[in-house]
Amino acid sequence: MAKIMNYCPPRTGRLLLGMLPFILLIAVYLMASDARLAVNPADKLLPSIDSFVSAIDRMAFTPSKRTGEYLLLTDTLASLSRLAMGVGVSALIGLSIGIATGVIPLVRSTFSPLVTALSLIPPMAILPILFISFGLGELSKVMLIVIGIGPIIVRDIQLRVLSLPEEQLIKAQTLGGNSWQIIVRVVLPQIMPKLIEAIRLTLGSAWLFLIAAEAIVATEGLGYRIFLVRRYLSMDVILPYVCWITLLAYLMDWLLRLLSQRLSPWYHQSQGESNG
Amino acid sequence: MDNTNNIIEIKQLWKEYGANIVLERLNLNVKEGDFVSIVGASGCGKTTFLNMLLGTEQPSRGEILLDGMPISREPSVERGIVFQKYSVFPHLTVLENVTLGLEFDAGSVTSMMLGRSFAVHKTHITDEAAQMLKRVGLEDAMHKYPHELSGGMRQRLSIAQALIKKPRILLLDEPFGALDPGIRKDMHALITSLWQQQKLTIFMITHDLSEGFALGNRLWVFDHVRKDDQAQGRYGAQVTFDIDTQQDTTSERKAVMA
Numbered sequence: 001m002a003k004i005m006n007y008c009p010p011r012t013g014r015l016l017l018g019m020l021p022f023i024l025l026i027a028v029y030l031m032a033s034d035a036r037l038a039v040n041p042a043d044k045l046l047p048s049i050d051s052f053v054s055a056i057d058r059m060a061f062t063p064s065k066r067t068g069e070y071l072l073l074t075d076t077l078a079s080l081s082r083l084a085m086g087v088g089v090s091a092l093i094g095l096s097i098g099i100a101t102g103v104i105p106l107v108r109s110t111f112s113p114l115v116t117a118l119s120l121i122p123p124m125a126i127l128p129i130l131f132i133s134f135g136l137g138e139l140s141k142v143m144l145i146v147i148g149i150g151p152i153i154v155r156d157i158q159l160r161v162l163s164l165p166e167e168q169l170i171k172a173q174t175l176g177g178n179s180w181q182i183i184v185r186v187v188l189p190q191i192m193p194k195l196i197e198a199i200r201l202t203l204g205s206a207w208l209f210l211i212a213a214e215a216i217v218a219t220e221g222l223g224y225r226i227f228l229v230r231r232y233l234s235m236d237v238i239l240p241y242v243c244w245i246t247l248l249a250y251l252m253d254w255l256l257r258l259l260s261q262r263l264s265p266w267y268h269q270s271q272g273e274s275n276g
Numbered sequence: 277m278d279n280t281n282n283i284i285e286i287k288q289l290w291k292e293y294g295a296n297i298v299l300e301r302l303n304l305n306v307k308e309g310d311f312v313s314i315v316g317a318s319g320c321g322k323t324t325f326l327n328m329l330l331g332t333e334q335p336s337r338g339e340i341l342l343d344g345m346p347i348s349r350e351p352s353v354e355r356g357i358v359f360q361k362y363s364v365f366p367h368l369t370v371l372e373n374v375t376l377g378l379e380f381d382a383g384s385v386t387s388m389m390l391g392r393s394f395a396v397h398k399t400h401i402t403d404e405a406a407q408m409l410k411r412v413g414l415e416d417a418m419h420k421y422p423h424e425l426s427g428g429m430r431q432r433l434s435i436a437q438a439l440i441k442k443p444r445i446l447l448l449d450e451p452f453g454a455l456d457p458g459i460r461k462d463m464h465a466l467i468t469s470l471w472q473q474q475k476l477t478i479f480m481i482t483h484d485l486s487e488g489f490a491l492g493n494r495l496w497v498f499d500h501v502r503k504d505d506q507a508q509g510r511y512g513a514q515v516t517f518d519i520d521t522q523q524d525t526t527s528e529r530k531a532v533m534a
Contacts, residue, residue: 165361167363170332171357171434171438173351174330174357175376175437175438176352176353176377181388182391185376185379186365189368266366266421266422
């Protein structure tokens with residue numbers, strides 16, 4: 001018999017094996033939920049499938065009685081626009097400062113210690129400062145994401161730039177490139193896939209900061225809704241919202257990977273393409 | 277001595293790191309069209325010497341003249357370089373790797389801002405690059421990325437990349453060290469024919485003595501003339517042999533091999 005480390009399941013088998021834990025989890029939930037509801041039909045902790053369906057219908061497909069909006073849609077759009085702004089600004093800052101500190105020693109000596117110090121501040125600890133200085137509106141939520149993930153991206157990009165082979169930069173100089181041309185033609189295109197990787201890895205933290213900010217001050221948003229209905233123990237709303245957030249996060253990750261493959265096919269081919 | 281067609285003049289060159297003297301009292305002249313192979317034990321300053329020619333390191337004393345003028349203190353277009361590895365750009369196709377050097381100094385606004393050329397410029401540059409690729413035998417691989425090439429093809433590309441800028445001197449830092457013997461032979465033929473056709477001035481570091489004899493017309497051996505066993509760094513290396521490899525060399529060859 002082959003060693004187990006040498007046995008690879010066929011493609012369909014892999015798919016089924018991947019599904020198995022999900023199916024088991026759902027089955028365990030259903031049994032537990034049934035058991036609790038049998039004892040107390042008003043139990044709110046582990047709602048039945050029916051209550052999920054009606055909660056989803058109420059949140060996603062029926063206009064709210066109070067405002068006439070579809071709550072899930074409003075919440076999703078609000079959260080996604082905050083997330084997109086926060087992550088977008090962080091990526092832009094990360095790219096420009098990371099490349100500047102990576103390529104130009106003068107800039108690195110000046111800003112690298114500052115960036116390191118900033119990245120060590122626990123972002124949640126300065127949330128009150130953000131609320132005080134940027135108000136309770138959108139800006140403070142976006143700023144929390146930027147402060148949370150911006151310095152990480154800056155440091156990551158700086159390290160990636162520094163790890164480009166010295167030979168390449170020397171070669172580019174002998175080909176007549178000045179500093180700016182070398183940044184644009186040699187450094188930037190090679191850093192783009194790394195930037196997308198950095199964004200994919202920090203996206204989880206970005207969600208964390210978004211939901212934390214929304215939980216404290218907001219009038220709509222996925223995090224706001226979850227913390228609002230918590231007061232009524234509405235597990236039937238909270239769980240679908242959590243699944244929805246997970247799905248959104250997964251989709252973003254997938255889209256970013258696709259984008260990276262489009263932008264830098266050479267990178268994914270030379271990596272052997274298994275970094276999914 | 278006739279100084280008229282010296283492309284490189286090295287005068288009283290010293291290189292030291294603190295108390296550690298790497299190279300001492302180098303006085304050498306290289307004529308336009310010379311192909312100098314540089315050999316020597318590891319740690320005797322071959323690479324330091326090449327880096328000073330390249331501009332990534334500066335002499336501690338003395339000077340290097342290129343065409344009678346002090347050589348630029350940072351890497352520049354008059355010097356082409358081929359490293360053992362990492363000297364092609366992985367994000368550009370073979371063709372783009374070669375056009376890059378032309379796009380850098382196309383002189384247009386897009387070249388200044390983006391390092392790119394467009395339209396007529398682009399066509400012109402592409403033609404020139406394609407001809408260069410044909411000369412090094414890469415015309416069939418123009419649209420491939422470097423990771424799809426073999427080691428030998430990558431070095432061909434690196435040579436094409438350097439030559440498209442028509443450098444005054446071409447520096448090769450163990451360019452064929454990582455290649456299979458068969459491929460290495462092809463590369464020797466390529467570099468010899470390019471040298472002869474284009475009247476290049478070439479400096480090549482190698483750790484393979486027979487390669488040093490086989491290629492080019494001059495061989496420099498870097499070695500320590502004086503040694504102090506109590507202080508290894510006290511004396512630097514010098515060029516102990518400067519051999520015209522196109523003359524009859526049996527006696528000198530024996531001396532070097534010894």
